Amino acid sequence: MATKTIPTPPASVLDENGKNFRPSVVEPELYAWWERSGFFTPPAEAKPGEKTFVMMLPLPNVTGDLHMGHALGFGGYEDLMARWHRMNGESTLYLPGSDHAGIIAQLVVERELAKETDRRGLTREQFLDEMWKWMRFYQPRIYKQLRQLGCSLDWSRLRFTMDPDMQRRVRIHFTRLYKHGHLYRADRIVHWCLTCQTTYSDLEALHVERTDQLSYVRYPWAEPMPEGTPDVIVATTRPETIVADTAVAVHPDDERWKRFIGKDVLVPLVERRVKIIGDEAVDPAFGTGALKVTPGHDQTDFEIGQRHGLPIISAIDTKGTMTPAAGILAGAHRDAARAKAIELLREKGLLTKQEPITHAVGIHDRCKTVDEPLVLKQWWMAMKKLAQPAIEAVRSGKIEIIPKYQEKIYFEWMENIRDWAIARQIWWGHSIPAWYCQDCGEIVVPDEDAPDPTRCPKCKSDDLKQDPDVLDTWFSSALWPHTTLGWPEKTKDLARFYPGTMLETGYDILFFWVARMIMMGIENMGDIPFRAVYLHGLVRVGGEKMSKSKGNVESPVGVIEERGADTLRFALVNGVSAGADSQLSEGKLQNAGEFVNKLWNIGRYVLRTLEAHPQAGWHADQSPAGDPALGPAERWILSRTEAAVDEVTRLIDTYHFGEYLTTLQQFVWSEFADVYLELSKQSLRDPKRAPGAARTLAYVLDRVLRLAHPSIPFVTDTLALQLWRAIPTSDGAPSLVVAKWPVAGARDLEHEERFAALADVVRAIRNLRQAAGVRPGTRVKATLGGETASIRDLADAIAHLTQSDVSFGSGTGPATVVRAVEVRVAAEHDAGEQRARLEKELAEARDLLTRSRELLARPGFVDKAPASVVANEKSKLAEREERVRFLDEELRRLR
């Protein structure tokens, strides 16, 4: 940062000081300033031996708005990590971009265009022009939303999957994969979408339960059969595909049927003679145990057909219309054909039965249209070989997946990986760099960076046609970690930032994206794309999985505009464990908002205090812990602060982000605000203690702001900028974004313990004030070491016990102290009520004592348990003995 001139922070940020922080005013200005200042761009020159933190934004679809899943990933986890690593001094690259989103984007734009014009009236070029127009409209939207979330992305390295140079890289990748034998073209059965008019991959095929008619159809024997031969009856939900049947299959071990294997039957409606074959894919328990085999229109049947060399008949075309091969059904749409087939079968007496069946049908993920499996010539990627090193990378621990159990799911999928249909019959996307010779059929895939071929290298024909299809969107996004850095050129960025550090995304795209990036990264770079994968869960709003149809989509942008990004980011992550689905409720947002507000008002209090008690020459990041003039409260909070720094750091470092925020909130609210801030008011009244208190406030605030910044960037930096104007830091950091993450200093455990005892005493007093009606002015006599003053402070400040000299008698432990105070105060007020309580407590105390005794008497415990545990247990025993004795004594006194 040193070389660059940092512009002055906006006045709106520096002057914000109202009772309520105004996110809608401050956040955009502050973000713009961060960006202008170049905080998000890693230093231009790599420092020798620098540590880098590199994370690619899981590129959102260009046509979409942010949803809660994005907000959780980008604003909740990724930016938290990026900011934390940046504060740890690592050269941090969090690279933004967007995905052209092939089919979805095309659908969206088609829908828009349909309002004015007919897509079918447009040429491919005209349509793509329209697509680009829309891209330029959508892109700024999604980028603005990423800024609203506060993501510290390096906008100077922004990428889009359809950028011309990205297209070039995808083309090079394709040609290399082809030359290395990973790509092939084949007639195979694919998922076909009648709505989108394209194929799609297995991963994009969803299954839904549906109830259909199951029709039982008799296939007559081709030859006369002896008396008593059973009829061949198959059960089908798709009678219209009967016309494409090329066999009937039974299980080879099925006692009912196996003797008929090799015999012929006639396919109804077309009278085709087909064989009965034996195949293990048949479930003997289903229907009659006989399966009609339609290799042209069913995945299972296609595979059976492959095994038995059956012919493939395509009876349905890409529009869903029955082809001439469908004979009597030709020309009808598939739905009409089904009705017609049923009708004809019934007439011929071949329909023996119909019954409803609930089964799973495949639908297209994008548009929910029922799958129409077709056999088409397609480009495929052979996955088995590519998967091997990717499996190894995770197994060996080179790549770590968090949470760990997701690794099992990864292995499961990778070890059973199937080839990937990579072509899509749409216009929007990366063209397939393959040409087909119209004369000899040769496939021409030119050398990388070669111009488009014009002549067939085999037969010299100049009649070449480029493949009209485009590549699956995931084909290009799988390359994201290296193409964005300049691959295949050996750029400085590629050398410096590959392999990356972290890939954060939802577990739902582990296969779609993460696995493929690992495979392609290893293939193209010879090295893994990232060292760790953090997978977050689904966000539900109000109890249900979010979906548009349910109308319960809570827009993150709406929440940000209403409550601020800080609140949303905190609410999404607080208390959620790695990989778990979570619930975003009004209550959580409320609590997050209140915490952010708390932080803001703590800051205001400290800043006001510093106006009244200026601390010239002091640094906000310097602990006053050594100052002998510090009071007990100051010593306590300073020690607790170091504990918080230590704990919070450990939690982030081990990916316990949900706990990180809970711990932070506990410390800030319960300890810093509720206890210390109140006590500081006492300290500040004492001229001798005031400077120490002011410094303590400034220092603890400084620590808290740093600790909270990764999740709550806006409020924390606003306060830091204001604080550091009053009391600078020793390193003059211009913003929290580039400030140093705190290192935990020494604690004073003994003092913490004593102070905790005092707090117990105070709590006891407060309790009594309510329970027994102790009024201000009640004299309570007590002393505890040298800390009497603190007790009085606390009691004064909150319980209004103006003259509470607390003393205690024989006992040593805090519990005894508390009891002593409680009992003596109560004795003056309501002895009867107190006696009942004491009796109950005595019983409980005796119970605990017995347990301690039994544990220590148990054979093995003293020998086998670690010494520290035994010692701990012994002191617990002593405490319990003391407590029982004490309660007993007090009780006797009350009687």
Add this chain to the structure above:
RNA sequence: GGGCGACUAGCUCAGUUGGUCAGAGCGUCUCCUUUACACGGAGAAGGUCCUCGGUUCGAGCCCGAGGUCGCCCACCA
């Protein structure tokens, strides 16, 4: 059919290597018109950690069986 996960206070969930781990937030109840914040403060009540076995000196945490719910993968016509 295979695989994975969840089951902890009324609700939503934390609990990292077995020994202050029985927690947080919300909700509930009782108090407090305190000059950083009422988006506030002081307190309280509330759980056989799904069940049954096992390992261990010791289990919410490890192992086995079962129950309920959810998710993923797969060629159920």
